[in-house]
Amino acid sequence: MNRALQPFRSAWWYLKEISGENAYDRYLAIHGATHPDRLPLGRGEFYRQRQDEKYNNPGSRCP
C-alpha cells in the first residue's frame, strides 16, 4: 500500500520543491537553527520578500 503510493508522494514532493511552496518551511528550519533569538517572518511576509528579491536581482532566462 505504502509502496504503491511512493511514486505519487515523490512527484508531489518534487512539485512542491520546484514551485517553491516548501521554501517557507525550509526557511523556518534554517532560521530556527541560526537565529533562535529572533522571530521568523510570517508566511505572507516571507513570500513577498522572496518574490521582490528574486525579481530585483534578475538572473536571466533564456529566450
Place this chain on the structure above:
Amino acid sequence: MGNRFGRYAVWIGVALVGALCWGVLALGRGETVNAGWLLFAALASFAIAYRFYSRFIANRVLGVDDNRATPGERLNNGQDFEPMDRRVLFGHHFAAIAGAGPLVGPVLAAQMGFLPGTLWIIVGVILAGAIQDMTILFFSMRRDGKSLGQMAREEIGPVGGAAALVAVLAIMIILLAVLALVVVNALADSPWGAFSIAMTLPIALLMGVYLRFLRPGRILEVSAIGVGLLLLAIIGGGWISESSYAEAWTFSGVTIAIAIIIYGFVASVLPVWVLLAPRDYLSTFMKIGTIVLLAIGIAIILPAMQMPRFTEFASAATGGPVAPVGPLFPFVFITIACGALSGFHSLIASGTTPKLIQKESQVRMIGYGAMLMESFVAVMALIAACVLDPGLYFAMNAPAALTGGTAESAASAVSGLGFSVSADTLNNTAANVGESSIISRTGGAPTLAVGMSEIFAAATAFLGGLQAFWYHFAIMFEALFILTTVDAGTRVGRFMLQDLIGNIYRPFANASWLPGNIIASALIVAAWGYFLVVGVTDPLGGINQLFPLFGIANQLLAAVALTVATTILLKMGKLKYIWVTLVPLVWDAVVTLTASWYKIFSSDPRIGFFQQRSEAIDAYNAGEIYTGAQTVEQTAQIITNATVDGVLSIVFALAIIIVIADAARVWVGLIWGRKEPDLQEASYEESQLDVDGSILEPVGAGTSSNRNE
C-alpha cells in the same frame, strides 16, 4: 569482472542502436523517414555523450572535488545561496534555459531538409553547447556565483569585460524584438489567438492578488487555478472566432505590436507581483507540460517525416526562401542557436544556478544534462516541422512577397520552388486550425503549432481530433512564454541600464527610484519597440532582416563565454585539455564572423545589408520602387532599415574580434610564462555535507555556523 563486462555490454548496445538509427537517417531508402529513428539517434548519442564525455570533462578537465564546499553550502542563507536538491535544481535550470529559442530555430532551418538541422543540434550540443553551459557553471560556482561579465573583466581584462557588457545589452534588445515579432506574426488577423492571449492579463492579475494577499505562497494552488482559466480562455477564443465579435478581436500586426510595446513598458514599471511573477508560474507550467505532451505525442504516433533529408536549398549558394536567407554554411548554425549552442545560457549558468549547487560533481548533471534535455526539445520541434507536408511548410514560411498572400498564388509559388501543394489543402488546413489564412505566417511559431496540432490531434483522435484547439493551445503556449520573456527581459535590461547610468548620475543606481525606473524602462522598451515596429512594417519581411542579427548576437555571447572558459582553463594549468573549449570557440567564431561577412559584404541584396541599401538608394534616386516595396516611402524605409542593421552587424563582428584578440593576448602571456596565472577562485573550504541524491532535509546548524569565511 562479469559486472564490468555487463556494464560495457550495455553501452556497446546503446552505441549500436545509435549507429543503426544514424545509418537509417543518413542512408535509408524510401520516400520518408520515420521520426522514431531521429528520436533514438538523438537519445543514444546523448546517453553516450553524457556517460563518457561529460564525465571526462568533470573529472579530468575541470577536476570537480566533492570534498570542496560549494558556495551554496558555505554561504547558505536560505535565500539566494542554498544547497538545493540536484533534481530540483535541474528543473529550475532547465526551465530557465528552455525558452522559445529551441522551438523557433529548428523550424526555420528545416527549409534545408531535416538532416542539416539534426546534425548541428546533436553534434553541436555535445561538443559545444553543453560544454559552454557546464564549464561556465563550474567556473562561476568556484567564484561564488559571479556573472559572466564580471568573470570576463577579471579573467581577461577591462576591454573584454566591456565588450561582453555591450554584447549582453545588444542581444537583449534584438532578442526581445525578434521574439515579440514572432508573437505578432502568430496573432495578427487571428481573433482566436488575440482573445486567448489578451485573457492572460486578467488571469495574471487575479493570480497576483491571490498569491500576494489571499493565500501567500500557495503557488501550486494558484497555478492550478491559472492553468484551468487558461484552458477556458483557449476554448473561449474558439467561440469568439465564430461569433459576431470576431471582427472586434481581429487586429493588424501594427496594432498588436503597439499593444505589446505598451504592455512591456507597464509590466516593467509595475511591481512584479502584479503581472510578471504570476505569468512566470503560468508559462513555466505550460512550458514543461507542453514539452512533455509533445514527447508523448511523438512517441505514440511515431510520425513519418515528409521533409526530405536535404532540399535543393541546402546546396544553393543563396539558400532557400525562408528567413534567414543565406547559404547552409554559416546560416543554419546561427539559425539554430538554443538547442545546439546558445550564448544566453552562460548568463543563467553564471548567476543564479551556481549559488544553489550542493556538490561540485553535480555541475555535470545540471550544466551538461539540462542542456542535453533542451537539445532534445529542439529535436522534437524539428520533427514537428518536418512531419508537415513540405509544400505546406513553404507556403507558411516563405515571405508574402513570394507567396502573394492568397491560397492560389501561394500554391503556384510553392510549385515554382519545386514542391507541390494545392490551394484546397492550404484553405483546409487553415480551416482545420481555426484561422482564416495560414499563408506566409512566418517566424516559426505558427508552423510549429500546426505540426504540433497534427501530432496531438492524431494522438487524441478518440476525442474527435480537436486540431483547432491544439493549434491554439500551441500558439498560446508559445506566445505566453515569449511574452513572459519580454516582461522579464525588459526588466533585466532596465536594471542593467539603471546600473550603467548610475555610474554617471548616482540616484539612477537605486532600482526602486521611480523616475529612474520609468526612464530606463522607456529607453529599453523604445529600443526593442523600434526594431519590432520596423520588423512588422518591413516590406521585405522583418524576420529575414532581424533573425540573422539575433543569431549572430547570441553566438557572439557564446564566443565571449567560451573565451572566458578557455582563459580560465589555461590559468588552471590545463593546457593539454584546452581543445575542449577552444575547438567550439574557433568553430563559433568562424561561423559568426562568416555570417557577419555575408551580412556586410554579400553582393546578393537579399543577404548583404549594404548591397540592399545601395540598390534601394539607386532605385530611390531614379524615382523607382525597389523590389518588394509597394511605394516610394517603403523604398526609403528599406534604405533606413538596411543601414541600421548593417551598422549593427559591423558592431557585433568588431565585438567578437575585440574579445578574442584581448583574450589571445592573455593566453600568449600565460603559455609563454610571462604572466602569472591569477586564478580568481574563492578559497578552499572542506565540505561538511554528505548528501547525495537523498531527499534534502533542511540543512542544520552544523553547516551554517562557519559560513562567513
